Amino acid sequence: MLEIKDLNVAYGHARVLHDVSLKVETGQMAFFIGRNGAGKTTLLKTIIGLLKPQKGSITYQGDEISNLSPEELYQRGLRYVAQEKKVFGNLTVRENIEIAAFAAQEPLGQALDKVISLYPKLESFLKTKAGQLSGGQRQILLVGRALVGDPKFLLIDEPTQGLAAIVIGEIEKILSGLKDRVSAVIVEQNLAMVNRLADRVYILKEGKVAREIIDKSEIADTRGLEEYL
Amino acid sequence: MIYTIVYGFTIGAILYFISIGLSLTFGTMRVINFAHTLTYTIGVYALITLIALLKGYFALVAGLAILLVIPISYVIERFVIRRLYGESLDYTFIATFAISLIGVDAIKWIWGVNPYPMNDPIGKYLVFSGLSVPIYRIVIVLIAILLFFGLNLFFKKTIVGKIVVASLEDKEGVRCLGINVDKYFSIVFVLGSALAALGGVLYAPISSIHPYMGLSILLLSFAVVIVGGMGNLNGTFFSAFALGMVMAVTARYWSQGAETMVFIVMAIVLIFKPIDI
Ligand SMILES: Nc1ncnc2c1ncn2[C@@H]1O[C@H](COP(=O)(O)OP(=O)(O)O)[C@@H](O)[C@H]1O
Ligand SMILES: [Mg+2]
Numbered sequence: 368m369l370e371i372k373d374l375n376v377a378y379g380h381a382r383v384l385h386d387v388s389l390k391v392e393t394g395q396m397a398f399f400i401g402r403n404g405a406g407k408t409t410l411l412k413t414i415i416g417l418l419k420p421q422k423g424s425i426t427y428q429g430d431e432i433s434n435l436s437p438e439e440l441y442q443r444g445l446r447y448v449a450q451e452k453k454v455f456g457n458l459t460v461r462e463n464i465e466i467a468a469f470a471a472q473e474p475l476g477q478a479l480d481k482v483i484s485l486y487p488k489l490e491s492f493l494k495t496k497a498g499q500l501s502g503g504q505r506q507i508l509l510v511g512r513a514l515v516g517d518p519k520f521l522l523i524d525e526p527t528q529g530l531a532a533i534v535i536g537e538i539e540k541i542l543s544g545l546k547d548r549v550s551a552v553i554v555e556q557n558l559a560m561v562n563r564l565a566d567r568v569y570i571l572k573e574g575k576v577a578r579e580i581i582d583k584s585e586i587a588d589t590r591g592l593e594e595y596l
Numbered sequence: 597m598i599y600t601i602v603y604g605f606t607i608g609a610i611l612y613f614i615s616i617g618l619s620l621t622f623g624t625m626r627v628i629n630f631a632h633t634l635t636y637t638i639g640v641y642a643l644i645t646l647i648a649l650l651k652g653y654f655a656l657v658a659g660l661a662i663l664l665v666i667p668i669s670y671v672i673e674r675f676v677i678r679r680l681y682g683e684s685l686d687y688t689f690i691a692t693f694a695i696s697l698i699g700v701d702a703i704k705w706i707w708g709v710n711p712y713p714m715n716d717p718i719g720k721y722l723v724f725s726g727l728s729v730p731i732y733r734i735v736i737v738l739i740a741i742l743l744f745f746g747l748n749l750f751f752k753k754t755i756v757g758k759i760v761v762a763s764l765e766d767k768e769g770v771r772c773l774g775i776n777v778d779k780y781f782s783i784v785f786v787l788g789s790a791l792a793a794l795g796g797v798l799y800a801p802i803s804s805i806h807p808y809m810g811l812s813i814l815l816l817s818f819a820v821v822i823v824g825g826m827g828n829l830n831g832t833f834f835s836a837f838a839l840g841m842v843m844a845v846t847a848r849y850w851s852q853g854a855e856t857m858v859f860i861v862m863a864i865v866l867i868f869k870p871i872d873i
Contacts, residue, residue: 417768441774453769455762462758469755470773512773 368393368550369414369520374423376406376413383409385574386423389552391520391567396542396551398561400595401571407554408450410571411522414552415447416440427520441470444519448526450554452505454512456498460489463497463512471516482511485541503534510541521551527560539564556596562587570595598727600844606733606802608840609740613795614813615820615832616747617788623764623827624781627680627688631672631695632792633810633817635665639793640800640809641703644712654717658797662790669789673782681778696811703807712805736798743791744833751829760784764827816843816855819862 369391376384383406391397399407412418414425416437425433432440437447455463461479468478483490486507492500497508506526513521526542527535539560545551546564555561561568568580572595580586614636621629642661650657676695680688718735721728751757763770763777770777796810803809816839824835839858847854 415772417772437768437771438774438776441772447772449769449772453766455765455769457761457765458758463762465755466759466762466770466775467773469759470775516774 368395368428369552370424370426371414372424372426374410374413374425375421376409376418377421378409382421383574384413384420387571387574387576389567389569389576389579391550391552393550394547395566396546396553396564397567397569398565399552399554399569399571400556400558400561400592401577402596405571406574407571408524411447411524411552411554415445415522417447444517446513446518446521448506448509448513448521448523450524450528452502452509454497454500454505454508456496458497459494460497460500460508461493463508464515467512467515473516478515481514482508485511485514485544486537501534503530503537506530506534506538507541510538514545518549521545521549521553523551523553525554525556527555527557535560558592558596568592598729600848601841602729602733603847604841604844605737605837606840607843608837609736610795610799611813611816611820611840612740612833612836613743613798614792615817615824615836616791616829617785618817619821619824619827619829619832620760620784620788621677622821624760624767624777624784625677625681626685627677628685628692629677630689630692630814631676631699632692632789633814634672634696634699635669635789636792636796636813637703637807637810638668638699639665639796640805641707642793643797643800644714644805645707647714654801658794661797662793665793666786666790669786670782672789673785677785678778678782681781696814700807700811707807709807714801714805716801730802732802739794739798740833740836744830747829756780756783816858819858822862823865 371387371389374384374387375382387406387410389397399410401407409418413420413433416432416435416439420433423433424431427443427445432443455466458466464478464482465475468475471478479493489504489507489511492504497505500508510523510526526538530538535557542553542564565586568578568586569576570578570580570592577595614633618629618632621627621632639661642664643657646657646660647654672695676691680691716730716732718730718732720731722731722734751761759770759775759777759780763780767777820832820836820839823839824831824833839861842857842861843854846857
């Protein structure tokens with residue numbers, strides 16, 4: 368479904384990704400782990416079209432997409448949830464979903480139902496300014512917003528970073544509910560969660576893929592992976 | 597004193613009309629638009645040209661002058677401003693300043709440099725307890741207040757307004773929802789230019805009309821936007837009226853110091869609340 372070959376990405380002269388290659392089959396969830404500064408966020412931003420690669424190819428459903436804009440990639444079913452948990456804070460939760468529904472040309476009621484079914488407690492916050500939500504609630508709203516329309520491929524950057532254990536559980540539940548319905552590339556440092564959800568694991572180290580783990584039994588055994596965090 | 601207050605409210609209203617576009621353009625596109633008050637001046641010259649043909653129909657002519665500014669501002673946005681997205685602020689400054697100089701020269705070429713006099717289009721006064729206040733100035737202030745509520749409705753209730761509010765905060769987030777923000781920025785730019793032209797046509801009858809009128813009010817508008825907060829429309833409203841009042845009160849005691857005082861207030865605000873660009 369998504370295949371990246373020899374991707375090189377730089378900020379000005381500082382090259383951050385070096386010959387990164389990866390593959391995600393339809394319905395798979397690929398997880399990326401790696402230290403701060405390894406280039407995980409840069410990789411997701413490049414896939415979604417916010418950054419242009421210097422070199423290399425990104426093919427999605429057989430088409431080269433490395434020259435497409437985020438707007439065009441949205442139409443093809445890609446959705447990006449950024450690391451900063453940046454909701455539209457001056458708009459209400461409902462309006463955040465309304466914008467997503469408008470973009471996807473989906474009826475608002477249907478979009479609201481979709482997001483609320485992920486996390487029913489959100490219903491009582493619909494009129495709250497999204498900027499006042501807790502970190503966990505924002506993250507759930509962002510994932511919900513990304514699910515409006517007909518998403519085929521999710522790119523999610525560190526969804527559980529800085530969240531309380533109980534909310535991490537909620538987010539894992541949401542992600543596992545999405546399994547087989549969509550494909551995804553998820554950056555995540557929580558190895559226990561990677562363990563349970565991943566179909567593939569990539570370890571990114573200093574902008575290079577240090578390891579690619581495809582074998583299920585190998586994924587289940589996270590011993591030795593801590594050294595990459 | 598009543599005259600000072602009325603004068604302060606009028607200049608406040610005019611500054612508000614002009615500053616909305618400046619604030620929105622900076623807030624959404626991160627472009628400091630020195631050409632912003634060109635549309636204000638063009639609106640005024642369109643007004644004086646048309647009023648010669650349609651004497652006595654001030655409101656109609658004012659409306660036509662504003663409509664005329666819409667295609668002009670669209671062209672400026674589409675071919676210059678849009679190329680400046682993401683560029684450093686210096687480039688946006690130089691490019692828009694160039695447009696503004698070209699525009700002023702074009703106006704001098706077409707209409708000459710001599711000031712045009714105009715009359716108060718209503719010419720009636722509201723008289724109470726021995727004081728008389730020009731009704732025209734009251735109308736200007738009322739239009740500003742209506743506009744304030746109208747814009748609040750627009751940004752709170754319409755999807756276009758909500759998308760602009762979202763883009764002010766997180767442009768990439770909006771793009772990643774598949775929304776072409778450029779289209780909405782275009783709408784915002786044209787709206788802001790049309791409102792500047794509204795300020796121009798309303799102010800023209802009670803101020804002096806000359807090719808540089810836009811440049812002189814531009815700096816005051818920048819002060820309004822800085823004091824009110826870039827991209828903060830309600831802040832712009834209150835800061836426009838506050839600074840208008842500062843000008844009026846200063847002018848009462850020290851007429852040359854009116855504009856200086858605005859920049860002193862701006863400097864004080866900047867000391868306590870530096871802008872981060
Ligand atoms: N906008 C930027 N300009 C310059 N360098 C950047 C920028 N964003 C990230 N970097 C650098 O790129 C490297 C990878 O960053 P990032 O992709 O955010 O890593 P990760 O998400 O794995 O923590 C880091 O060294 C970081 O300093
Ligand atoms: Mg990161």
